[in-house]
Amino acid sequence: MTQESRFLLACQGKAHDTVPVWFMRQAGRYQESYRALRTRYSMLELARSPRLMRDVTVRPVEELGVDAAILFSDIMVPLTGLGLDFDIQENVGPVVRDPIRTAGQVAQIPPFRSDLVDYVYEGTQLTVEALGPIPLIGFAGAPFTLASYLVEGRPSRTYRATKEMMWNNPAVFQGLLEVLSDMVIEHLRRQAGAGAQALQVFDSWIGAVGQADYQRAVLPHMMRIFGALKDLGIPLIYFGVGTQHLLSAMAATGATVIGVDWRTHLPEVRHTLGAEVVLMGNLDPERVVAGTAAALSGAEEIVKQMAGDPRYIFNLGHGVPKETNPEVLRELVSRVHEWGRLGEGS
Ligand code: 1CP
Numbered sequence: 241m242t243q244e245s246r247f248l249l250a251c252q253g254k255a256h257d258t259v260p261v262w263f264m265r266q267a268g269r270y271q272e273s274y275r276a277l278r279t280r281y282s283m284l285e286l287a288r289s290p291r292l293m294r295d296v297t298v299r300p301v302e303e304l305g306v307d308a309a310i311l312f313s314d315i316m317v318p319l320t321g322l323g324l325d326f327d328i329q330e331n332v333g334p335v336v337r338d339p340i341r342t343a344g345q346v347a348q349i350p351p352f353r354s355d356l357v358d359y360v361y362e363g364t365q366l367t368v369e370a371l372g373p374i375p376l377i378g379f380a381g382a383p384f385t386l387a388s389y390l391v392e393g394r395p396s397r398t399y400r401a402t403k404e405m406m407w408n409n410p411a412v413f414q415g416l417l418e419v420l421s422d423m424v425i426e427h428l429r430r431q432a433g434a435g436a437q438a439l440q441v442f443d444s445w446i447g448a449v450g451q452a453d454y455q456r457a458v459l460p461h462m463m464r465i466f467g468a469l470k471d472l473g474i475p476l477i478y479f480g481v482g483t484q485h486l487l488s489a490m491a492a493t494g495a496t497v498i499g500v501d502w503r504t505h506l507p508e509v510r511h512t513l514g515a516e517v518v519l520m521g522n523l524d525p526e527r528v529v530a531g532t533a534a535a536l537s538g539a540e541e542i543v544k545q546m547a548g549d550p551r552y553i554f555n556l557g558h559g560v561p562k563e564t565n566p567e568v569l570r571e572l573v574s575r576v577h578e579w580g581r582l583g584e585g586s
Contacts, residue, residue, distance in 0.1 A: 245375045247307040248437060251475035251497055251518055253551045259543055259580025260307040261573050262377075264479070264499075265559030266300035267312050270566060273299050283328045287313045293363035298370050303566060305573045308375050308438070311367060311431070313360055315381025315442055316389065318427045321356040322349050322419065324390065332394065339393030341401065346415045352423040354430050361434040368435035375438060377477070378431030382443035383420035383461050385480075390416070399448050406457050413457065421461045425468045432472045439469060440477035441495070444558075447482025454486050459493065466494035477520060481558055491517050502557030507545050518551040525556045528564045528572065535568050536575055543579040554580070 249256035268274055274296065277286065286292045296312040316326050316334045325337040340346060354361075368376050384402075389395070391402040405413045428439045441462075449458060462478070469476055478490050479499030491498055491513045498517055500509055502524035509519060527538045539554070546552040554576045560569065 245307065245373060245437075247553065248375055248475065250551060250553050251438060253516075253518065255550065257581065258577045259547055259552060259554050261554040261576045262306040262308040262310065263300070263304075263556055263560050263569065264310070266304065266306060266310065266569075267296050268560060269562035270560055270564040270569075271299065271303065272566075273303075283314070284317075287317050288359050290359050290363035290366050293359075294366040294370050297363075297367045297376070301371065301374050304569050306374075308377055309367065309371055310377045310440070311360075311364060311379060311436065313363075313379070315379070315386060317360060318352070318354075318357050318380065318423055319386070319390075321353045321427070322423055324349070326389075334389045334395070336390055336393045339401070340387075340390045340416065341405070343409070343412045343415070346412050346419070349416075349419050352419070352426050354426050357427070360427070361430045364431050364434035364436055368437075376436050377438045377440050378428060378434075378436030379440040379442060380424045380427050382441045382446065382465075382478075382480075383417040383424065384449065384458050385443050385445045386420050386424075387413070387416050388445050399445065403449075406453065410457070417458070417461045421465055424465055428465075428469055429472070432469075432474060436474075438475040438477060438497075439472075440479060440499070441465065443478065443480040443483075446480040446486065447501075449486075451485050451489070454489055459489055462490070462493040462495075470494060475518070479520070487513060497553065499555065500557065506542060506552075510546075510549065515551070518553065519546070519549075520553040520555050522555070522557040523572075525558050525561050528556065528568050529561050531565075532568050532571055535572050539572055539576055540579055543576055544582075547580050547582060 246256040247260040250260050293312045297309050301309050327335050329335050388399050388402045466476055475496045477497040478495035481501045484504050496518055497520050499520040500522050502522050523538050527534045
């Protein structure tokens with residue numbers, strides 16, 4: 241009998257041996273193996289090759305001993321299936337050739353053609369085969385976070401053009417979130433069809449939106465997305481940064497797991513959201529850059545507060561920074577497993 245994954249058991253609130261751990265951006269620049277590959281291939285070349293995708297996805301599992309893998313891709317990748325042109329620029333991030341600002345541009349976006357990104361699903365299948373008992377998390381960007389890149393044209397910290405569209409052209413903004421939501425649903429369903437055992441929706445920049453605007457302009461789309469994935473019967477993770485004011489609404493979307501950043505106190509989030517929802521987080525990513533002592537002291541505090549909670553998964557509060565020493569992450573994984581065992585009931 242194969243050992244059941246502690247990550248999947250925690251997602252279901254079922255008994256498991258210790259606190260599961262994985263890291264957002266566990267594949268990336270902090271790894272020597274990734275930097276070596278990037279001298280030969282661009283980020284998008286890696287993400288468009290099923291075999292390279294598989295190799296990059298599997299490596300952190302081998303190197304760190306984490307309990308889940310996340311598909312190596314990017315939230316921008318499926319936009320190809322909407323006929324939208326973008327690039328991932330060195331030290332910048334996603335850049336969109338023709339930022340979307342008008343009703344005409346939104347009306348011209350064709351329905352999502354998942355066959356144009358079949359390499360994602362082929363890579364998913366290859367990766368699941370290679371991972372064996374370790375589950376694979378498929379993912380997509382959430383409509384607001386995707387819209388922020390499409391409307392701004394590049395990474396932004398104010399989201400000014402996106403918010404202007406939300407307030408000044410609500411019908412256009414709603415139309416855009418609608419086509420993006422359709423894409424997200426289909427893209428995630430195809431990853432599940434190819435074997436992904438859990439799905440995560442990254443709404444990284446949603447924390448910039450106020451509570452009332454979230455309820456009015458974004459929440460209906462998120463409810464539609466999670467509602468449309470429910471019949472898959474696999475864990476659905478919803479993550480954002482700076483979301484303290486949105487957590488109750490996020491938990492009402494139908495997501496099984498809520499990922500929270502380092503600003504929140506997890507026992508307080510548990511108290512607010514109740515016992516049913518699975519919580520994931522939330523070590524300050526800067527702690528792993530600061531070194532082993534800072535990482536372990538922060539993690540020990542979190543794990544000792546949450547161990548014994550059957551619906552808890554350890555992660556950082558956001559992605560692994562590229563300046564991280566992999567040795568710190570390796571040590572972190574083994575200590576979280578050790579502390580998590582102490583707290584588990586039975
Ligand atoms: O090689 C490179 O150039 C490295 C940069 C890089 C990497 C490693 C980008 C450009 N994307 C990725 C891979 C990636 N992106 C993964 C798989 C790796 C893993 O997690 O193990 C995932 C899940 C993403 C998702 C993603 N892309 C998000 C959501 C997660 C998050 O970090 O908030 C976002 C916001 C993006 C956009 C993006 N792509 C790349 C960068 C540098 C950014 C952020 C730009 C910004 O600051 O706005």
